[in-house]
Amino acid sequence: MPTTLAATELRGGEFLLRPSDPQTPRFPEDFSEDQDLIRQTVQDFIDTRVRPNLDRIDQLDLEFSRQLLTELGELGIIGIPFPEAYGGSNMDFVTSMLLSELFAQTHSFSTTFNAHTGIGMLPILYFGTPEQKQRYLPELVRGERVAAYCLTEPGSGSDALAAKSQAQLSEDGQHYLLRGQKMWITNAGMADVFIVFAKIDGQHFTGFIVEREWAGISFGEEERKMGIKGSSTRQVFFENVKVPRENLLGEIGKGHKIAFNILNIGRIKLAVGAVGGSKEAADHSIRYALERRQFGQPIAQFGAIQHKLAEQATRIFVVESASYRAAQQIATRKEQLLAEGHSLATALLGAAEAFSIECALLKVQGSEGVAYVVDEGGQLFGGLGCSEEAPMAVLYRDSRINRIFEGTNEINRMLSVDRLIKRSLQGELDLKAALQSMEKASPLGTEVPYAEEKNQLWALKKAFLLLLLHSLQRKGQKMAQEQELLIYLSDWMADVYLAESALLRTEKRQQNEGPAAAEAFLELSQTYLQESLDRCWYRSRRLIAALTVGTAAATLEDRINAILRFPARDVTALRRRIAARLLKAEKYAF
Numbered sequence: 001m002p003t004t005l006a007a008t009e010l011r012g013g014e015f016l017l018r019p020s021d022p023q024t025p026r027f028p029e030d031f032s033e034d035q036d037l038i039r040q041t042v043q044d045f046i047d048t049r050v051r052p053n054l055d056r057i058d059q060l061d062l063e064f065s066r067q068l069l070t071e072l073g074e075l076g077i078i079g080i081p082f083p084e085a086y087g088g089s090n091m092d093f094v095t096s097m098l099l100s101e102l103f104a105q106t107h108s109f110s111t112t113f114n115a116h117t118g119i120g121m122l123p124i125l126y127f128g129t130p131e132q133k134q135r136y137l138p139e140l141v142r143g144e145r146v147a148a149y150c151l152t153e154p155g156s157g158s159d160a161l162a163a164k165s166q167a168q169l170s171e172d173g174q175h176y177l178l179r180g181q182k183m184w185i186t187n188a189g190m191a192d193v194f195i196v197f198a199k200i201d202g203q204h205f206t207g208f209i210v211e212r213e214w215a216g217i218s219f220g221e222e223e224r225k226m227g228i229k230g231s232s233t234r235q236v237f238f239e240n241v242k243v244p245r246e247n248l249l250g251e252i253g254k255g256h257k258i259a260f261n262i263l264n265i266g267r268i269k270l271a272v273g274a275v276g277g278s279k280e281a282a283d284h285s286i287r288y289a290l291e292r293r294q295f296g297q298p299i300a301q302f303g304a305i306q307h308k309l310a311e312q313a314t315r316i317f318v319v320e321s322a323s324y325r326a327a328q329q330i331a332t333r334k335e336q337l338l339a340e341g342h343s344l345a346t347a348l349l350g351a352a353e354a355f356s357i358e359c360a361l362l363k364v365q366g367s368e369g370v371a372y373v374v375d376e377g378g379q380l381f382g383g384l385g386c387s388e389e390a391p392m393a394v395l396y397r398d399s400r401i402n403r404i405f406e407g408t409n410e411i412n413r414m415l416s417v418d419r420l421i422k423r424s425l426q427g428e429l430d431l432k433a434a435l436q437s438m439e440k441a442s443p444l445g446t447e448v449p450y451a452e453e454k455n456q457l458w459a460l461k462k463a464f465l466l467l468l469l470h471s472l473q474r475k476g477q478k479m480a481q482e483q484e485l486l487i488y489l490s491d492w493m494a495d496v497y498l499a500e501s502a503l504l505r506t507e508k509r510q511q512n513e514g515p516a517a518a519e520a521f522l523e524l525s526q527t528y529l530q531e532s533l534d535r536c537w538y539r540s541r542r543l544i545a546a547l548t549v550g551t552a553a554a555t556l557e558d559r560i561n562a563i564l565r566f567p568a569r570d571v572t573a574l575r576r577r578i579a580a581r582l583l584k585a586e587k588y589a590f
């Protein structure tokens with residue numbers, strides 16, 4: 001039976017092999033008083049200092065953005081995830097996630113803030129020497145100086161290790177001479193400290209900490225972007241910049257560890273930021289649907305509009321549930337690593353790496369979730385959806401970048417399956433044994449809460465493992481080149497993780513507060529689960545057709561159909577109920 005396999009803690013990727021205990025994750029309704037206080041402080045700051053000045057920020061008033069960072073430093077908000085030794089308050093990872101969600105309301109400024117506190121500062125915290133940390137972090141935590149991260153070049157984006165920037169040790173061995181060109185650098189117009197990646201002697205990909213004042217650094221014009229217009233983005237040129245030897249970051253030739261490990265954290269934070277942005281767009285959509293009248297009634301009365309509102313809410317709910325679930329998993333793993341004697345830096349990096357599959361899936365689903373929400377939000381605004389006088393246009397433009405940076409969605413999809421296969425080959429995840437035990441398990445009976453939903457999730461996992469193992473058997477090493485098939489598999493995994501997270505949240509609420517309190521969560525979970533079942537069935541057909549022919553294909557298809565065959569839920573009725581709740585609350589209310 002599925003429940004006999006339950007355990008409290010899962011390793012990264014293990015959600016595909018076992019069920020999870022609903023009491024283990026912490027969701028937004030479980031936040032502590034400290035976290036609620038931080039939420040209030042940040043919300044007050046956003047409402048008073050940022051929201052009234054969004055236009056000024058979007059006109060690229062960098063002095064103002066810098067001033068906001070200093071104020072956030074003074075309030076201790078930048079320092080929340082940083083150790084006390086550097087002026088921070090060392091709060092847990094879930095609180096950092098909450099910050100990312102809240103800052104999404106600051107539009108362009110959230111990109112400035114995230115680049116500074118994330119890709120800009122974290123490499124120093126995780127890979128810096130004690131001297132480097134002491135020298136740079138306190139000022140960055142106070143918001144007195146601003147950080148940026150220079151990885152991308154004109155010729156190397158997704159293929160970051162193909163960078164052409166070079167560094168050479170001087171004859172006296174005192175400094176490196178840095179030469180190269182970086183592109184799309186967030187905060188470049190105002191940053192004081194740059195994390196720069198270059199190849200020592202043209203070979204060893206390495207990180208450096210570079211300061212703006214040093215001779216030989218120059219900048220391109222501000223990029224004219226379609227969105228996040230208030231975030232500075234420029235090219236940065238390094239012409240024989242003398243970088244003192246002590247500013248080499250991490251180890252020679254290990255720059256990829258810095259560049260890629262930082263991204264796991266960036267990806268999950270991007271997902272929860274997308275949730276924050278989506279909630280704002282959903283609130284605008286709900287209010288407009290109630291206010292706008294056509295054919296003698298509010299457009300909120302039309303089924304087509306209710307479908308959009310309910311679908312917006314469903315996507316927000318599932319990504320939010322999965323983001324905070326993964327954040328909790330990372331936080332727990334970090335505590336375990338700390339208890340084993342690892343430093344704070346290695347513990348958080350190791351924990352994020354352990355859940356790199358979930359981080360990659362969430363990045364994709366968060367960015368595509370917000371894309372849906374702002375697109376359909378704009379649609380229900382009609383002509384006003386295209387107007388700069390109404391709220392949706394800026395949200396639409398600002399959200400587009402999310403599918404591109406922190407690793408494009410194509411790269412993240414490939415990565416998620418690649419990591420799963422590697423973990424299986426390394427013996428960390430026993431996919432075959434999991435499938436065998438699933439084959440033996442019988443469905444849960446109706447006495448188990450949410451038995452039908454759990455059986456459906458179980459079926460999705462079983463069919464996924466069957467098809468993944470079948471793909472590997474057919475294609476072997478060549479599977480890595482079958483990108484279209486990898487995308488089906490990645491999206492299947494994402495559906496499982498999101499649907500399960502939503503259901504866990506529902507069950508936790510049901511256990512803690514009773515079934516009535518969990519009713520709305522159940523409607524959202526069931527809607528997503530039904531759509532997942534249908535999407536995965538479609539994917540199974542594409543996978544089987546591409547991998548197998550003749551009677552073998554027919555047999556496999558029959559087997560998958562038998563696993564995935566459930567009576568269809570009436571998602572139309574579910575969505576109407578969800579929409580009714582949203583319209584009653586006049587905002588996103590879950």
Ligand SMILES: Cc1cc2nc3c(=O)[nH]c(=O)nc-3n(C[C@H](O)[C@H](O)[C@H](O)COP(=O)(O)OP(=O)(O)OC[C@H]3O[C@@H](n4cnc5c(N)ncnc54)[C@H](O)[C@@H]3O)c2cc1C
Pocket residue numbers: 115148149150151152156157158159183184185186187225233401404405406407408409410411483
């Ligand atoms: C506003 C903005 C801010 C940014 N901020 C920063 C920053 O602060 N620091 C920084 O270093 N970079 C930054 N970037 C750069 C960003 O990370 C890159 O744009 C991104 O990684 C994609 O690289 P690229 O633009 O070269 O696209 P490419 O890598 O050329 O990709 C083009 C297309 O091909 C696809 N593709 C590429 N390789 C593969 C593959 N193997 N398989 C399948 N498909 C593939 C991609 O998914 C994409 O759809 C920023 C970009 C923007 C637009």
